[in-house]
Amino acid sequence: xxxxxxxVTVITLSGMQLATAQCSPDPQFTQPGIYPDxxxxxxxxxxxxxxxxxxxxxxPTDTVVDIGTGLIDFWIDSVELISITGFPxxxxxAGCNPGSCGWVGGSTGCLAASGTPTxxxxxxxxxxxxxxxxxxxxxxxxxxxxxxxxxxxxxxxERLAVTAATTDPTGCVTTDGAIDxxxxxxxxxxxxxxxxxxxxxxxxxxxxxxGTFSVTVTDSCFSRTLSATITAPxxxxxxxxxxxTNVSTAGGSDGAIDxxxxxxxxxxxxxxxxxPVSTNxxxxxxxxxxxxxxxxxxxxxxxxxxxxxxxxxxxxxxxIPGFSGVQxxxxxxxxxxxxxxxxxxxxxxxxxxxxxxxxxxxxxQFSVSNGLNKFQFSSDxxxxxxYIYSLKxxxxxxxxxxxxxxx
Numbered sequence: 503x504x505x506x507x508x509x510v511t512v513i514t515l516s517g518m519q520l521a522t523a524q525c526s527p528d529p530q531f532t533q534p535g536i537y538p539d540x541x542x543x544x545x546x547x548x549x550x551x552x553x554x555x556x557x558x559x560x561x562p563t564d565t566v567v568d569i570g571t572g573l574i575d576f577w578i579d580s581v582e583l584i585s586i587t588g589f590p591x592x593x594x595x596a597g598c599n600p601g602s603c604g605w606v607g608g609s610t611g612c613l614a615a616s617g618t619p620t621x622x623x624x625x626x627x628x629x630x631x632x633x634x635x636x637x638x639x640x641x642x643x644x645x646x647x648x649x650x651x652x653x654x655x656x657x658x659x660e661r662l663a664v665t666a667a668t669t670d671p672t673g674c675v676t677t678d679g680a681i682d683x684x685x686x687x688x689x690x691x692x693x694x695x696x697x698x699x700x701x702x703x704x705x706x707x708x709x710x711x712x713g714t715f716s717v718t719v720t721d722s723c724f725s726r727t728l729s730a731t732i733t734a735p736x737x738x739x740x741x742x743x744x745x746x747t748n749v750s751t752a753g754g755s756d757g758a759i760d761x762x763x764x765x766x767x768x769x770x771x772x773x774x775x776x777x778p779v780s781t782n783x784x785x786x787x788x789x790x791x792x793x794x795x796x797x798x799x800x801x802x803x804x805x806x807x808x809x810x811x812x813x814x815x816x817x818x819x820x821x822i823p824g825f826s827g828v829q830x831x832x833x834x835x836x837x838x839x840x841x842x843x844x845x846x847x848x849x850x851x852x853x854x855x856x857x858x859x860x861x862x863x864x865x866x867q868f869s870v871s872n873g874l875n876k877f878q879f880s881s882d883x884x885x886x887x888x889y890i891y892s893l894k895x896x897x898x899x900x901x902x903x904x905x906x907x908x909x
Contacts, residue, residue: 749812
């Protein structure tokens with residue numbers, strides 16, 4: 503609290519009747535002083551909006567006064583509000599009339615300023631108070647002093663407003679999105695601070711992918727928070743199979759794939775899962791198998807297409823003729839296929855399945871009869887791809903190829 507008594511005039515104190523201001527002091531303040539203090543000052547006001555501010559005064563019970571002959575301890579009898587000037591147009595002192603409003607020593611009181619300001623600007627206030635004190639020893643020396651408090655001000659501003667203009671990214675994986683915010687009102691551009699949800703402290707954001715971002719703008723008067731969303735474009739790239747040409751003979755390599763890519767932003771790039779990787783749009787000279795294309799547009803959006811190239815069903819016999827009409831149906835297949843073959847004579851047949859590096863991945867012996875035989879084969883435990891299988895009895899061996907499609 504600013505020291506109230508610095509230089510005094512000795513007078514005779516007549517009776518006084520002081521009215522208490524019609525407001526409620528802030529109970530958090532208990533130590534002698536005037537609150538808000540000089541550091542925080544009075545709250546800012548928004549033009550054309552109702553404003554109210556409470557100044558809490560905690561009066562001490564005693565003080566020390568220099569009356570010219572030395573320092574003397576005094577009781578504080580009362581502190582009176584003499585005048586308060588400088589309010590913005592539309593704001594007045596409420597419930598406390600200068601000259602008849604004050605507080606006794608050791609009490610807590612307040613001043614209330616309220617109203618609707620109509621003109622922006624910075625308004626310094628001048629508050630004059632008069633302190634009445636009595637010496638502690640004799641009770642005969644009564645003095646008063648007027649003090650001027652000139653460190654309070656009310657800043658009337660336009661309402662702080664924050665708006666945002668967004669620029670969406672141009673592609674699925676590009677980072678050229680941006681958020682440009684515009685701030686108006688408040689205490690001015692030079693007092694503003696920015697805190698974004700991604701920890702940036704600049705006014706605007708650039709280099710963004712899609713997402714939602716929030717910013718809190720704080721100036722010396724107010725704080726506002728705004729959220730803005732930028733959206734990456736939808737993935738509209740579509741790869742369509744135009745024509746799949748299957749292999750004409752078992753074990754042949756004359757298959758072909760013709761695709762058409764639309765949507766997104768051209769030009770497109772192509773990547774087939776062949777070995778080596780093909781970057782052509784279409785493929786020729788293919789053996790039976792499963793081929794996967796990833797098509798990507800200029801904005802980084804991509805899509806995939808899976809194409810299966812098959813070959814004629816059937817198995818070529820090797821060695822002594824014994825097997826005929828051997829095939830697996832369907833081919834290609836996903837979960838199960840039926841192995842079919844005719845055999846001259848009965849007995850047992852060894853059925854084995856090999857991957858393309860010659861490793862046996864399945865083997866079983868079947869009892870068969872003379873003529874047509876059938877049994878089911880499951881792809882459980884096997885990855886999609888091309889496999890070689892064999893049928894073998896005591897007289898002949900037959901081999902063939904089966905294709906397991908993606909599930």
